Amino acid sequence: MAVEREEGVKLIGLWLSPFVLRVKLALNIKGVEYENHEELNTWDKSELLLKSNPVYKKIPVLIHKGHPICESMIIVQYIDEVWSSERRQILPIDHFERSEARFWAYYIDDKLFPSLKDHVSATTQEAKEKGAMEAAAALQPLEKFLEQSSKGKPFFGGDDIGLVDIALGSFLAWIKALEKLDGFKILRDDNLPKLATWAEHFCSHDAVKELVPDNDKMVQVVEFFRLKFSTA
Amino acid sequence: MSKSNVVLLDHWVSPYAMRVRIALWEKGVDFESKQQDLSNKSELLLRSNPIYKKAPVLLHDDKPLCESLIIVGYIDEVWPSPPLLPSSSYERATARFWADFIDKKFAEAATKLWRSARSTEELEAAKKEFFETLKQLEEFLGEKDYFGGENFGLVDLALIPFWSWFSAYEKFGGFKIESPKLYAWMQRCMERESVAKALPAQEKVLEFVCTLRKILGFDQ
Secondary structure, three states: OOOEEEEEEEEEEOOOOHHHHHHHHHHHHHOEEEEEEEOOOOOOOOHHHHHHOOOOOOOOEEEEOOEEEEOHHHHHHHHHHHOOOOOOOOOOOOHHHHHHHHHHHHHHHHHHHHHHHHHHHOOOHHHHHHHHHHHHHHHHHHHHHHHHHHOOOOEOOEOOOOHHHHHHHOOHHHHHHHHHHHOOOOOOOOOOHHHHHHHHHHHHOHHHHOOOOOHHHHHHHHHHHHHHHHHO | OOHHHEEEEEOOOOHHHHHHHHHHHHOOOOOEEEEOOOOOOOHHHHHHOOOOOOOOEEEEOOEEEEOHHHHHHHHHHHOOOOOOOOOOHHHHHHHHHHHHHHHHHHHHHHHHHHHHOOOHHHHHHHHHHHHHHHHHHHHHHOOOOEOOEOOOOHHHHHHHHHHHHHHHHHHHHOOOOOOHHHHHHHHHHHOOHHHHHHOOOHHHHHHHHHHHHHHHOOOO
16 A cells, blocks of 8 residues: 655544544555654543643544544544545445435444443453443344445455444454454354354454554453543 | 435424534425424334434435434535535634533523423522523624524534524523524524525424423423
């Protein structure tokens, strides 16, 4: 993939954050080189982060030509707009399909993310199994949308990954870590067959595979957060 | 464009539906408004928005669009004039950020004031949150005429419908909103035909909220 040095592109992020991963994926798809700044301590935020995102004080923040852009899906759309000509489009061209893609990205944050958070916080076997079932239930409508949106191709975006692939794919590392840790499969071949296949395609995509965090490391991360939430 | 091409599954008191009405009128798009009974949802609504089962839903040539800010984004793209979003990518991202803030922070805090705060402590916490978000919005407005700068835009459209709910917030929050800057902005927006048509009178909204609260078990 052709990579060119862009002036003034900095990403404030953290390797384990699915929201940061979305931005990295978008930048990678567009072949945009950037300076990566890891916020290693969420309980002692850097001056740069606090100054760049005073409203939420959260990652990711993209800084481009000195301007901070916040909120992962807003950043992804910004990237798609700024680096548009001659490069791969992340959002569909058709107005209705663009709105559909935005809707499902919204749904993923609104419904799937809270269910995954609940699953992470689960400490008993019962709660973990319930968490896995709820995550699978939240994914069900996406199974249906994938069939419609992909038109028989591997991704929500068709031949190549698009907005919904990025929005959902960024959670796969967490989903796989939860599956490994708890032993409850979320993306099962019997209930979410299309998504299970899609996940394989997504993770082996050129723009994705070098970015997805290592499963064993993610398992440790989930264990850490689980401990943090349970003693909070 | 024939009226039946654009149908809005509408609800008179929903700030989210008001956003869509404002956007359509700003663009001069003819549409048919179908008032929805949310206590007895129509087949059309359930079919058009199976995930959330809520209004507003825009049907354009029978294709359903859901979520007010997404609908407004669609309207802005399909009928580009006059634009609701700025032309620069950075300013567009900023507008989207604040529109999203209004939904994530302002609307949530405002809803807590009348809908979920049951104890004094909960109400005090809700008030604090509400005023904090208002302050952040005021800061972003700054000295500008509109949140969009010189022109009425996405953020203005996203926030102004809640003005019709202010009497309800004040009554159940037990406060008066003192902000000359915000009031000036609200008046400016209300001078627009689209906004004046879209917003119901505050008294009617207050009446609605009082009734709803009784149903929810408040004020017994």
